Structure formats: C-alpha cells, structure tokens
Amino acid sequence: MSDRIRILIVDDIPETREHLAKLLGFESDMEVVGAAESGPEALELAPRLTPDVVLMDINMPGMDGIATSERLASLLPSASVIMMSVQGEADYLRRSMLAGAREFLVKPFSADELTTSIRKVHEREREKQARTADHVEAGVRAPLAADRPARAGSVVTIFSPKGGVGRTTLAVNLAVAAAQLGRQVALVDGSLQFGDIAVMLNLDPRHRSLADLVPEIASGVPESLETALVRHDSGVDVLLAPPTPETAELITPAYMRGVLERLRQDHDLVVVDTPPILNDMTLTLLDVADRILAMLTLEITNIRNLRLFLDVARQLGYDDRLDLVLNRADSSLGIRVADVERSIGRKVDHSIVSDGRSVVYALNRGIPFVISSPEAQVSQDLVRLARDLSGVEPASREAQTAAHRTAQRRSLFAWR
Template identity: 35%
Template sequence: MADKKFDKLLAEAQAAYNRKDKRKGDKLVGEILNADFNHLGAWQLLQRVYGGGRPLSEFQRFFTLQYYPDKLYLINKPAQTAERAADAVPPKKASFWRRLFGGRRETPAAKAPDGAPKPTGAPSIEQSPSQFLFSAPPKPRQTGTETAPPNLAPSDLAPSKPDASYPFLPTTSPYSTSGGRIDMPIPGIANGSTKSGKKIHCVVVDDISQTRETVIRTLRFQENIEVDGTAANGVQAVQLVRELKPEVVIMDVNMPDMDGITATSLIKREVPYTQVIILTVQDDVDYIRRAMNAGARDFLAKPPVIEELVAAVERAAEIARREKEKMPVPIDLLSVGTASGKSKGKILTIYSPRGGTGCTTLTCNLAATLRNDDTKVVIVDGNLQYGDVAVFFNVMNKTSILDLAPRVDELDIELVDEVLVTHTSGIRILSPSRPERSELVTGPQFSQILTFLSEHYDYVIVDTAHRLNDVTLAALDKSDMIVLLTSQDIPSIARVRKFLDLVPGLKLDTRRLLVIMNQFDQRIMVDPEKVGHTFNQKIAAVLPLDNAVVINAINRGAPFMLQKDITSRPLGRAFNLASEVVRQRLMELAQAAVQ
C-alpha cells in the first residue's frame, strides 16, 4: 500500500512541476522523503527540477540533503548556498529520527532555549520562499583548517558514529554535525557507466523517425550506452524487447497501433527487469499515474535534455541489472521456446464447439503474428476430414500427417521436414490426408507428433475439428494453452458454456483456457463482459467483425496479418493485441510452473 501511495504522490509532484508549481511539487516530494528517505524516484525528480541540467553524478557530488526542524534543503557545498527542496511534514515519532540519523538528533519536540540564535543558514518559518531562494546566506567563518557552518562551534565538527541500519553513510563534509543539520549523500550512480561496468543496451521507440534519430545521436556519444534497435510503434517495441531483452527502453507515448502505456505494461510483464523511460508532453496527473502503474520508471519532457536523458538511462540500467539479479529464474528459461530446439516450444490448440466461429482464420493469422526470424511456427491441421489450413495459405500438399502417424516411434527431423509444407512467410504446415482416411490417425499418434514438433518449433498451433473426437481430445490434453473461441450468437455462447461444464471431467486445467470473442459486431446487443460472466471466464480479447478483409484474404490464399497495412484497420490492431495476450498468458503459465 505504501508503494501505491508513493506512486500517487510522485505522479502528483511530477504534474505540479510540469505546471511550474514548484511549491506544491516540493511539498509532495517532501512527504515521500519523510516516509522513505531512500526513495529513488523522489531523488530523481528533485535532480531533474533542481539539478540545473547537471547529470545525477555531478548533482550528487555538489549537492547534499540537510534537514532543519521543519524543512528539507538541498545544499550546494562549493558555494555554501541553500535551495529549498521540500516543505516536509515533521515526523511525530522519535524512532524516525533514531532510524534515520542514528540517534544523532533529538526529537522535533526538543527545542532550543529561548533566545538561542537560530542557525543562520536556515531560513525562519516566517521567511517566504522567494526571500529564501534569492537571498544570499551569510558567509561561513573560518576555524583553523576547516570551515564551520554559521553559529556552530568547532567541537560540533566531531564525527558521529554512523547508524548501521541506515544504508547511506555521512560524507566527510564539515556540514555533518551532531547539531541541527545532517549531511547525507544523494543516492545515485557514478558518471560514465553502471556499477557493473558493462554496456547499457537500449531500445528507442517513437513513431517519428526524426525523434528516433535525435535520441540515437544523443546516446551515440556515450561510450557506455549502445542502442540495439528502434521501433515505430508499441507492437514493434514489444516484439523487439522480447528478442533483444535490453536493460532500458526509451518510449514515446502517443503512437499508432499500440500506445506507449499499453506497450510498457506488456514489456514489464514479458521482460520484468527492463526499465521504461517515457518521453511525453503530457502533464496530466491521471495520465502520469497510468504510466507509472503500467511500470514506467522515469519521465522526460520532449525533447529531452542530453544530460537528463543520459542520467535517466544510467539510473534505469542499474535498476534493471539489480532486478535481473534478483529474479529466481533466468528470463531465458521463461521464454516460450527457442528456435534452436534447446527448450520445449509451446502447443496452442484453437477450439470452438460450434462451426463458423473462425477457428481456422484465427489459427492462420495468429501464426502469422507470432512468427518472425527468430521464432519458428508450425500449424497442425487437426481437422483430419475437412481441414482448410492449406487452402488459407494457398499451398498444395503432396504429403500429409498420415506419412508420419505409422512411424511416430521413429520420427526424426529430416523425415518431418519432408512432410511439412513451407509457406513463403516461413510458416510450416502439417496437412491432413483425404477425408476417408482420417480414421487411420489415432489420438496417441497425434499426441506423439505434437510432442516431437514442440521440440523443434517455438509454437505448435493446432486447428481442431468441432467434434470432440480422439484427435481433438489428444490436442486439448497436450496443449500448453487452449484458445476457446466464441462469437456473439446465442448458439455459440450456449455450446461454449456446455464445453466449459465438461472441462473438469476432461481433467483440463482451467488456467490453460483463454477465451476470445471473434466476429464482434457493435450493433448486436451482446456485451463481451456479460458473456464472460456467463462463462465464469474473462474474455481475454475481442476481434471485431471485418468480412471485407477476412473473405478477401481467404480468397487470395494469404492471411491478412501478412499484409503490411493491416494495422491501419481495427481488426489488425486487435489481432496484434490478442497475440500479445497469448504470449503473456504463456509467460505467466511458465513462471507458475517453475515456481
């Protein structure tokens, strides 16, 4: 709950600073630092506002935090000048002071005797912020070889024993005293590289090519930062992060197909340690809060200041590496598979108890969406009588699954490659034989074929018949995920409900079920959310009705998701989101299996 409260305060502070309301922003940041002095996000925000364009390392070197009875201050050590940093809320418990300062300070209730001079370096409560910010503090007096703060005796310079429970030790600055002020280093990262000394790997995402090039040119001069790739929208960004697994993503917000907030959420689910820096011109509190809830690490105004951008990347990279080290399982072991066959691929079965809902359309286009140069996909047409997958891809098959079924105990990759048909997109297809020979393939044979294919392909996608025969049941039982397809018509909803009633008897894990509504028409008064309540299963994705695109693609023999401009249509964007939902559910299932 505390983290959510801090996120809300930080978002409100960011919005206040964007509105040039520094007093409001300072107060909110002060509340965070009073509760959690080591809150990195609060320090980053202070550095951006009061750092004067300095990178965080320089900000750390020349500025330190000092606490007066009722305010926080940033102290510029070389000039001995003070900047107001926050109107802090004074803590009520003395244990706070003991924890924070190791007993070197009395509780706020302990006041100086009447008539005792106030520390000259600290403004009075009555002094206005403008008077404080623009009035020069008195010069410190010299005592021997050290410089003492105003109104402090030389004996006050005696070092205090640091509190072992506090993560940051006091610096050797003469401002570290047992009197009224405490000097603490600002949490930060050394200039030039992360603590690990390794290259920082980044991905830049923006739909405007000029902005991408500007960011790349900015980072190119940093020896410790390397831009591994760029993307023009959120969909490309998620795919690129999945392949490259960078430490940092620099993300625009307003993009076509998929915005930066949605992409950030998907990236954080798929590669949890990757840190996202948002580039935005937005200053709305709710907007910033949404981005933070999605997992964004930092915010920079467009166009970003060079020093701020570099510092933000270095901070994010260090956090990414720390989070990666904390992961109980390497991220590579949670991936859906490898093209090299070193880990088992995932078997997806597309099923609907009612015909005409679009199972084959979903199978072919989902394969087109999931497949790339590093991800091998094979489609198995499990409708052994009247399967149409080959027709949807406009390929002819001289071989079929019947060439493999009698030899399931001696399968090898050379034999399987000879039987599979290859589409120009790189998708492989295992087709059925003639309808009258469909009964020659048994459920156990079909299951063994799927197992073998999963050892050599990242995704094995099975298109099934609507009847629950031995082959369909074998596919459902062998699947890592079952995509259950429904439409808005009442017979389809009723049949899916009946199938869900059978699931316990079939001993299928309901966590492996993913319900998708296809052919959604807004003119029909059937709400997907209410249908989900009927199923007791959330509708994970909704694919809109677009007969013009679908029928044209079928007649041409080319899945519509292979078209370059398909994301300009709602159906294309919905399919991209559906494929990401599939990937995310597979990742969650893999993590749950490991744990």
C-alpha cells in the same frame, strides 16, 4: 554408380510388367532394375537389386501386395513401396498405408501420375536419409521423442464446440503473426477430415501432408515429420491435414501427440486448429496444449455450447490454461459482452474485431490478412494475441499504451 532411381516392378501379369518397364524406359532419371511376378520372388530379388522404389501390384495370387510390402519393410526399409490397384477402395488404401506403402495408384493411371509418384516418394526417402546422416555426423543418434531435451516451445490449441466461429482464421493468422515477430512457428491442421488450412494458405496437401506419415504410424515415432511439413512463405512450418477424409481416419491420437511433442522441440510456438467435435483426437490436441484458446462469437447457440464445453474443460482440469477468445467482438446484434461474461461466468481474455472485408479478401486470395492488411484493426488484434502467447514484448512502452488506448476506445464504442 548412376544416381538414377532404381525401380523394381512386382506384378503377376506379364503385360503389365512389360508396359510399366516400357513407360519408365523413357525417363532418363529412372532405371528398371528388375521385375518379379510374385511376392516371394520380389522378396528374393529386393535385397540383391536394392531398388529405391518398388511398384507393387496389390492383387497377386498367393502372397498379395500388402503381405509382400509388410515383409519388404523389414527386409529393405530404404525401398519405398508404391501400391497399384484396380480398385480405389478406402479399405485397400488403409491397409496398404499401414503395411508401409508410401503411395497408392489406381489403375489405369497415366505415365505422368506414375513418374510423379516415383519422384515424390524417392525424394522424400532421400531427405529422410540425409537427415539421419546429419545426425550421425553430428555424433548424435537419430532423433527419438523420448531422448530429446525438455520442451522448448508451447503448444496452443484453438477450439470451439461450434463451427464457423473463426478457429481456422485465428490459427493461420496467429501463426503468421508470431512468425513475423521472429518466432519459429509450426501450424498443425488438427481438423483432419476437412481441414481448411491448405485453402487458407493456398498450399497443396497432395504434395505434403500428414498422409505422408501414415506409413510410420505403426512405429509410433514421427521420424519423418520434416518431410511432411510445408514451409509457407511467411516462414511458418505447416503440417496439413491429409488430402482425403478416409486417410485422416488412419492417424491415431497417440501418434498426433508424438507429432506435437516433437514439433515443440524445435519451434517456439505450435498452433493447432481443431474440428468442432470432442472426440479422442480433439481431447488429445487439448491435452498436449499449454494454452487452449476457446473461441466464441456473439451468438446465443455459440454461447450455450461454449458453456457446456467449459464444464467439460473444468472436469478435465483444463481450466487454468484456458483463455476465452471472443471473435467478431463488435458485431453484436443484441448480445453484449457483459451478457456473455455473465452467462458463462468468466471474463473474455482476448477480443478480435469483425472485419469482413479484410478477412474474406484474404481468404479468397489465400493470403493471411496479417500479411495482406497489416494496418487493419483485426490484424493488430492478432499481433497482440501473438505477442501475448509467444512472450514477445511490444516494441515500446508508447506502442503498448497506444494499443491499450485503442482497445479501450473500441470497447467503449462497440459494446456499450
């Protein structure tokens, strides 16, 4: 049997069907196995033709593309649906994804967009099946969150009630630093609408992201998680936020909880970035965490908001797993660390120095500063934090003492 991608075209307009078939005729790795002019006809043909990919028109008289996709999902789950529409409305996209469509193309699309989408969904489905086959071979059932072993790694969620304090910077560099210490690390962009991790790591969320998991949200089990992860050069497995804000809305807190629980099964450390808002989603990301890093900088608005958050955290019982991280600790303009500690009624647990040069240079190149400027103090602060959080001992007693001395010296110079 040929290993070409088998494609079924479903569209009520004959010209469109012909046009698509002609376009795909040029592709040596694809084969149009059939065409249907309505939903019912597609459902009748699909089990017989066993297409890998179904190109589905969303607007058809009678049973539309969404209803057809829903039924097809139970009839032939291995077929990946690519929805085609003339409108790019968010609501269409939303309903299509929930009906199980893997991709969404807005007409008119180029031949290139079409074939890229087909190859992408096909490859993802193949990876998914290969994984399931591995499990069957190994004599175990396909992974289900419920029957996995007890947790292996810890989840660290970074939060601040205010933007711009360095959460994403910390998340990215902490993850990479822990990977450099030999840990298996996952990094999750929980800032679903306007996530910055893709930019900071120079990765493309259109290739792989949480958006790829939307079709399975209804099932509640993050079965295809691996296919949505991107492996960064540092070894960190990254789960990017969806490329468009409207897709982010489709992701439910319950599903994200499942994602984090699942990630901690095979990672030592799961680092989660968040947006500066307290909503259901953020509360879930905090709830799952073994450790919460509450971040602030030496600014009065920041300190005030953090105090409010700490009150909430206390009420929610997060207190004993919360660490205070002071970023740009030496950039005080009139506020001293002691003032902060007095104002919020607790000690700062970790400090990170300010280093605009290393940080912005790294940001603009899409390379974490723990990689591009490992010798910088800011990187060493991050490595220390990564050690603390992932339970790695410093290389030697001397190194520890030296680091401690540097930290002490810094605190003497910077804050008093």
